[in-house]
Amino acid sequence: MTTLHLWLRHEVRSTERRTPIVPHDARRLVADGAELTVEESPQRIFPAEEYEAAGARIVPAGSWVSAPRDAVVLGLKELPDEPAELIHRHIFFGHAYKRQPGAADLLRRFAAGGGALLDLEYLVDDQGRRLAAFGFWAGYLGAALAVLQHRGRLTAPLRPTDKGELDETLVRAPGDEDFTALVVGALGRSGRGARIAFTTAGVDPTCWDLAETRDLDRRALLDHEVMVNCVLATTPVPPFVRDEDLDDPARRLRTLSDVTCDVGSPLNVLPVYDRTTEWTDPVRRLRKEPPLDLIAIDNLPSLLPRESSDDFSAALLPQLLDFAVGGPWGRCLDRFHQACRELGVTEEESGRD
Numbered sequence: 001m002t003t004l005h006l007w008l009r010h011e012v013r014s015t016e017r018r019t020p021i022v023p024h025d026a027r028r029l030v031a032d033g034a035e036l037t038v039e040e041s042p043q044r045i046f047p048a049e050e051y052e053a054a055g056a057r058i059v060p061a062g063s064w065v066s067a068p069r070d071a072v073v074l075g076l077k078e079l080p081d082e083p084a085e086l087i088h089r090h091i092f093f094g095h096a097y098k099r100q101p102g103a104a105d106l107l108r109r110f111a112a113g114g115g116a117l118l119d120l121e122y123l124v125d126d127q128g129r130r131l132a133a134f135g136f137w138a139g140y141l142g143a144a145l146a147v148l149q150h151r152g153r154l155t156a157p158l159r160p161t162d163k164g165e166l167d168e169t170l171v172r173a174p175g176d177e178d179f180t181a182l183v184v185g186a187l188g189r190s191g192r193g194a195r196i197a198f199t200t201a202g203v204d205p206t207c208w209d210l211a212e213t214r215d216l217d218r219r220a221l222l223d224h225e226v227m228v229n230c231v232l233a234t235t236p237v238p239p240f241v242r243d244e245d246l247d248d249p250a251r252r253l254r255t256l257s258d259v260t261c262d263v264g265s266p267l268n269v270l271p272v273y274d275r276t277t278e279w280t281d282p283v284r285r286l287r288k289e290p291p292l293d294l295i296a297i298d299n300l301p302s303l304l305p306r307e308s309s310d311d312f313s314a315a316l317l318p319q320l321l322d323f324a325v326g327g328p329w330g331r332c333l334d335r336f337h338q339a340c341r342e343l344g345v346t347e348e349e350s351g352r353d
């Protein structure tokens, strides 16, 4: 059996402090016989020294481009624009299989170099269930920001924090008024996170999932003052909120937090806005009268980099310890080849399969 050589890369996005493997789990990989190389990274929440103490070799940021060809490069988010040809197997969220902008260009780089994308979004068990995901903390933060906004306590710009500090701001203070809240997609990962954040804030939300939206009671939805959308839509459904609902004088909804952020997609259940909000400006007023504020941040878990990395890494570790040709990684590779075919990207014979 060949030894896995895993190469943890630096993230190019400067606000990305998360990591897919934390030092504690790096130690397990090394103990299991994996060779682990870790790039220095100024913003990663865990310093390189902790990986070194776990048995990893430390190398400069971005040096994966000259890593041995058999190294598997591990990251979370986008690669830099260079090199044009990608010769390695890369594990990260490629966001390239739903015809996103730049998808074909990325796949072409892999095809040109004979490398492959093992997309973390498509690392699934034999039932198709995701094996490692950040959803819980996305929902937790989506609900937490909605509570803070609704109570007039959200300050911008947002900055990464830890759960203890965040929870202190969530605890109900004297003078905080009761409000009604709704979590849609409540049975999923992010829905669970949202429910727990509401509980921390002393709010008992209404919880809806597929059964409750099948015959949507939009009036009941609009009667909630705060709504957090956590659905993972796979087929188009009637929108939960429409433009005309925003103009409805009877609407009680004041704060809308969209964790799903499917803006622009045909599957979008909240087609009432056209762009996400940012850490610098997390809230956008959609209507003045009655007021409605939107929060739609698409990188929520990065606001709790330590907790979200710990959870993600714990889920990914067993898969890395069993990095085999078939199984979940085989399915990832099949999905990569399928995406190349769908986008008309011709792969060279890489002899990798």
Ligand SMILES: NC(=O)c1ccc[n+]([C@@H]2O[C@H](COP(=O)([O-])OP(=O)(O)OC[C@H]3O[C@@H](n4cnc5c(N)ncnc54)[C@H](O)[C@@H]3O)[C@@H](O)[C@H]2O)c1
Residues within 6 Å of the ligand: 133, 134, 135, 136, 138, 184, 185, 186, 187, 188, 189, 190, 191, 208, 209, 210, 211, 213, 214, 230, 231, 232, 233, 234, 237, 258, 259, 260, 261, 297, 298, 299, 300, 301
């Ligand atoms: N904003 C962010 O930073 C961020 C981060 C991670 C994930 N996400 C997104 O959050 C969404 C949810 O992710 P997840 O990991 O919680 O998914 P999940 O699959 O664990 O849960 C989704 C839930 O939505 C429910 N659902 C689907 N369609 C529904 C409908 N029409 N009505 C009611 N419920 C419905 C499902 O039954 C399920 O319980 C995804 O779109 C994901 O991409 C956003």
